[in-house]
Amino acid sequence: MRASRFFISTLKEAPSDAEIVSHKLMMRAGMIKRLGSGIYTYMPMGLKVIRKVEAIVREEMNRAGAVELLMPLVQPAELWQETGRWDKMGPELMRVKDRHGREFAIQPTSEEVITDVVRSEIKSYRQLPLNFYHIQTKFRDERRPRFGLMRGREFTMKDAYSFDRDLEGMQKSYQIMFDAYTKIFTRFGLKFRAVAADNGAIGGTGSHEFHVIASTGEDALVYCPTSDYAANMEAAEALATGTRAAPTAALTKTATPKAAKCEDVAKLLGIELSKTLKTIALTAEQEQDGKVTKQYFMLLLRGDHELNEIKAAKVPGLTGAYRFSTEEEILEVYGCKPGYLGPIGTKAPVTVVADRAVANMSDFVTGANEVDFHYTGANWGRDMAEPHITADLRNVVEGDPSPDGKGVLAIERGIEVGHVFQLGTAYSEAMKATYLDENGKPAPLQMGCYGIGVTRILGAAIEQNFDDKGIIWPTAIAPFELVLCPMGLDRSELVKEETEKLYAAAQAAGIDVIVDDRGLRPGAMFADWELIGVPHRVVIGERGLKEGQLEYQGRRDTEATNVPLADIVEFIKGKVRQ
Amino acid sequence: MRASRFFISTLKEAPSDAEIVSHKLMMRAGMIKRLGSGIYTYMPMGLKVIRKVEAIVREEMNRAGAVELLMPLVQPAELWQETGRWDKMGPELMRVKDRHGREFAIQPTSEEVITDVVRSEIKSYRQLPLNFYHIQTKFRDERRPRFGLMRGREFTMKDAYSFDRDLEGMQKSYQIMFDAYTKIFTRFGLKFRAVAADNGAIGGTGSHEFHVIASTGEDALVYCPTSDYAANMEAAEALATGTRAAPTAALTKTATPKAAKCEDVAKLLGIELSKTLKTIALTAEQEQDGKVTKQYFMLLLRGDHELNEIKAAKVPGLTGAYRFSTEEEILEVYGCKPGYLGPIGTKAPVTVVADRAVANMSDFVTGANEVDFHYTGANWGRDMAEPHITADLRNVVEGDPSPDGKGVLAIERGIEVGHVFQLGTAYSEAMKATYLDENGKPAPLQMGCYGIGVTRILGAAIEQNFDDKGIIWPTAIAPFELVLCPMGLDRSELVKEETEKLYAAAQAAGIDVIVDDRGLRPGAMFADWELIGVPHRVVIGERGLKEGQLEYQGRRDTEATNVPLADIVEFIKGKVRQ
Structure with a gap:
């Protein structure tokens, strides 16, 4: 290419709405041009990078046996209603009516359409396994689009969908995709990490995220430098450390005026934050026969630990919807306003859920259920009953033991650019996508889905590779x-x-x-x-x-x-x- | 590729909604799959063809100096309002609102967006000429989508836009694109023809359509086998043939009961259809100071010729909106109901517009402005005044003289797959897209636009190349x-x-x-x-x-x-x- 025949347009200054380095540099390098909020024209220099990313993705997907097709952007609402996503998705799903008033979705992904294709094409187990993918424009009407291509509304994604006879086959297809993704990100020349992820609401059986490592990344990645263990913060398990020591101090009620936070209490008493107890009051509501019953939970964390809401949602009784208790509820249940709650002498019966680390604490400090007072020298069993439930409730921290027992955990920041997901039969059952097995009986298809954020790769690559002069592309995806x-x-x-x-x-x-x-x-x-x-x-x-x-x-x-x-x-x- | 690793799905019978051969064969060959009305998934076998078409288009566009970018699918309404197309386009333009209620168009083409890109990027004449193109999904909410990929709603188009300093430069850019298109369609291995087209409402200065030749084509292509002349039916000029002969017959009023059509009159009188006169009554309305004035036109064609409405719209007085006169108006103006009108003795003054062929007629038959009566032996000048206007009003027919004087015209059927268009400054003036000329003065950019219907090529190629066993792909675009x-x-x-x-x-x-x-x-x-x-x-x-x-x-x-x-x-x- 001759520069005089190409189109090069660089800027000295980035526009003021560009907040992060990749957005600034892509604007300055003339790779993208803003058309509207979260909507960009890919200028020639940016499109060249996108095409290189797409080519590598396509090559490795084909090599892994996936077959490319192209599903439409504008998809009939009826299919989305079959799986319930038409209602569930909310305003992120861009909806449009045609001249006859029929409703359509502008696709954010294509589970429904591919399942519709497959249910009419696949008759027999002999046609399985199958893996279809496409590289297509997507639209998600983000509430607050920002960061250029990192959180745009219109973007390009590679999404693949595998179909198998059984769980074993699906897990094999999943592993093939996992390996293909590893090859793809390696070929990009980016430092990346695959981490186990929580399955979330879709309720599949396994899931991994692929992250480009960058100190500016939004996500915390947990890994063990001396083993293969890696998970995102939601999924990383916090093991119990050590064992509970015997009490050595007497329970003492201590005045802690205006010290409602663990940090303030520790400072006031001159103790380590890890000797304090953080109390979180939750309410779970259940409706039965039109009557709402409330159940109250007291979650206990070490003062230096953070609640992991995904883990909390797995505690028996909280698996439905739960919320933080209101101040009114707290006053009623605990007879005390927030900031001084604790497991000793609560007014009404509540379910006490201790984090694993909390269950092993001794001689600790906790709220006295009385404003401006805490107990010091508190001990389980002696000063209060053992917790009703002991569970993993917290985010891991650096130095925690690795769940595989092979070292201690480290944490780094990452940008999610890929996700592989064992879907199971959630979509195939909703849409009646079955095949006939060896005995001629219909069985639901086992599905997996696999996404790569093609345009997001550009932003992530830059967040990982830049200096004060500009972008430093890995050769494989350089324009x-x-x-x-x-x-x-x-x-x-x-x-x-x-x-x-x-x-x-x-x-x-x-x-x-x-x-x-x-x-x-x-x-x-x-x-x-x-x-x-x-x-x-x-x-x-x-x-x-x-x-x-x-x-x-x-x-x-x-x-x-x-x-x-x-x-x-x-x-x-x-x-x-x- | 191994067939066992690809996805092949053929059908013995085409679905009943497939009307034309290309639609039937693409469905049977498993190339496309219907998702909704005019919306198709491109299955692996079809996508392979699309990719080959795209690759050839891309290569030749790059070779011709055009630069690829990618403009968004979802485009802000504001840009479309600047050119007035937001209102002009009607329901074909798919419109959508985001979560904040802002309006967007799903792009059917991208004149507005590219002009917006260019007006902010181009400062000086030194940056010109420029030609940007993209290959992108388009959406047009057709009232009656049909024929598979031939008239779909979601489709893929290559659209290019050239920007020049002046008319001469623009015409040069246009010629480069014309030549590139010729190479592209030649490389596809398809029989095609470029024909001059009417510029229509956009009001540019020149335009050609590229058609794939097929007997099933919707469009009539006019060409001269012994010269380069080629135009579509709208644009092909009908020259006057011969000269007017002197009268030989006397004007005679003849009873022609129930013979309101030229065919019936000719049959009844035992004469050739070409000796009869077809009379078309038109009304042009003009509004001035809130008052509507009507002007009446009588268009005269030879009985065996067809009206060309595009040509009629160029007659002075008809260049605004015109319509066929109502029966009421005809009764009032001509004192006779339709079917027996003629230029002899009309009641009120009307503008008589004769087709060139009509102006050369003698001893002809025309309506007597009296029900069930015609005149025979009618002659211009002797029996009625010469026509007020003589103009080209009709579609050419096989055997007409070629407008270049180098032979006679032939007609074949074609499918439009490409269009090149000299836009001039229509968009750049509406959107204030200017550059600074050598004297530092702002001047509007001269534009051209150039489209190829990528997915339509598949349908057109099949309409041209099939037999009773199926499709016969040219090697260059075969899956x-x-x-x-x-x-x-x-x-x-x-x-x-x-x-x-x-x-x-x-x-x-x-x-x-x-x-x-x-x-x-x-x-x-x-x-x-x-x-x-x-x-x-x-x-x-x-x-x-x-x-x-x-x-x-x-x-x-x-x-x-x-x-x-x-x-x-x-x-x-x-x-x-x-």
Whole structure:
């Protein structure tokens, strides 16, 4: 490609609505252009990256035996009503009526459509397993679109759907996709991590997220550096540590004026935060025969730990809907306003649920159910009954033991770019998608679904790879692998000639090369390509040419390297294919 | 590709809603699957064809200097309001509201968005010319979607937009696109014709349609076999033929009971239809200062000719809105009910507009403005005043002189698959898209737009290339170039071995090959591939192998050819690259 025939448009300053580095750099590098809130035109430089991402995804999906098709963007409401998602999805699902008043969804994913395709195409177990995928525009009407391509409304996603006879087959299909994803993200040249995820409301049997590692990532990833264990924060299990020590202190009621928070209590009493107890009052409502009954729960966490709401929702009695108790309820149940609650001497019967770490505490500090008072020296069994339930309620922290027993946990930040999911029969049963088994009996199809946020990859790659000059693309997904920067193209016949030769030679070697023939001054030219983030640059200058030398610089290199003219193509090939 | 790893799903019968052959065959060959009215899933076999079409389009667009980007599907209403198309487009434009109640269009084309991109990106004449294109999903809420991919609602289109400094530059960009389209359709391997088209309401300065020739086509294409002249029926000029002969007959009022149509009159009087006059009464209404004034026009055509409404709309006085006069108006103006009108002795003053052919008639038959009566022997000048206006009002017919004077016209049927259009400054002026010229003064950008109906190509290609067995794809856009049909794969080690060898050799030779390893009986296997329309087939049988022979058959061949095993790859390469 010649820069004069391409479209390059860089900016010195990012627009003010760009909050994060990838959004700023993509705007400045002319990769995207805002059309509306969360809606972007992919400019030529950005589209080139998207196409490279898509090509790698497509190759590995095909290699893994998945078959590409293309499902429509505009999908009839009837299918979405069959699975109940038409009502469940809320305003995120963009809905539209046609001229006859019929309702449609603009697809955010395609479980319904693919299940509809498969239920009419698949008759027999002989046709299984099957895995269909498409790379298609999606729309999600986010309440607050932001961060450029990271949380846009219109975006491109690869979504795949597998269909199997039984659980075992589905898990095999799932593993094939897991392996394909590992290959895909490896080929992108990004640091990434696959973590076990919670199955959430869909109720499947297994799920993993693929995250690009970036300190700016929204998600906390938990992993064990000395083993394979990795999970997202929702799913990472916090084991009990140590055992409960015997009481050594006497229970003492202590004045703690205006110290309603654990941090304030610890400071006031000069103790470690981990010796305090955090009390969270929850209410679960159940309706039966039109009558609502309330059940009250007291969740107990160590003062230095954080509640994990996903885990709380798995506690018996809380698996339906639960909520934080209102101040009114707390006053009624505990006879005390929030901030001084504790498991000793509560007024009404409540279910006490202790985190595993709490169950092992001794000589701890807890609210006295009286404003401005706490107990010190509190001990289970001696000063209050044992907790009704002991459960994993908290987010893990660095240094926690790994659930696989093979080390301690570390935490890093990540950006979710892929998700593989064992769906089971949730969709196939709702939509009556069955096949005939060996005995001629209909059975529901076992499904898996597998997504990659194609356009999001761009944002995530940049969040992981940038410096103060701009983007640093991994070679595999760079808009161009190599840029040729001739100096004084209009003045020097020699430069012109050698540039053309090198351009032709690089193309012949299969290198995706752009020659900057725009006639810019060197400073402006270099700044553009550093901003755009092309990973390999060769400067072609008359003085160097006369000495038989060209100047190579990798985007991460601090200095240029002289390379003999005769070796340059092989040299670049080596760099590009590294 | 191995058929067992792909997805093949053929049908013996087409669904009953498939009216035309391409729709029937695409459904039967498992290329598309209906999701809703005018909305189709592109199944793997169909998507492969679409991708090949897209690749050829992309290559030639890039070669012609156009730059690919990707504009969003969901586009803010505000842009569409700037050009007035939000109101003008009517229910064909699919409109949607987001969660905040803001309005959007699902794009049917992207003139507004590209003009918005360009007006913010282009500052100077130095950045011109420019041509941007994208290949993107489109939606048009057709009132009556039908014919499968031929008139769908959701479809894929390549649309390009050129931007130039002046008319001359724009015409140059237009010619480049015209040439690129010629290359694209040639590469598809389809018989096609570019025809001049009417510019219609957009009011540009030039326009051509590209049609795939097919006897089932909706459009009539006019061309001169002995010259370059070609136009669609709307635009093809009908020249005057011959000169007016002197009168030889006397004007005679003749009873023509119940003969209100030219055909009936000719039959009754035993004369040729071309000696009769067809009278069409039109009314043009004009509003000025709240008062509506009506003007009446009498259009005259030869009895054997057809009115061309596009041409009629160019007659002075009819260039605004016109309509057919009501029976009431006719009674009032002509004092006679329709069927017996004529230019002799009309009651009120009307503007008489004669087609060129009519102006040259003599001794003709025309209505007497009296029910059940006609005049015979009518002559201009002698029996009535010369027509107020003589104009080209009719559709040309086979044998008419070519407007370039180089022969006579022929007519064939076509399917419109491409359109190139000189837009001028209609959009750039409405949207204030200007550039600074050499003198630093702002000037509106000269635009062109260029569309190719990507998914429609599939339908058109089939309408042109099929037989009673199924589709016959041109090699360039066939889902696979070659199918290998091994006989008794499960019984013969030799067949299995040679099939694998040939499969590998074909792949190595760059041939897009599929091997049918599904284990079907020969009849069913051959029927599938004939229906799907793969252009080249090789049958691998044990008997032939033992004699060192394979059986080749082209999709259009009536018989198979034996080819020595050693030559087969070169043989196929020759066929495929033909």
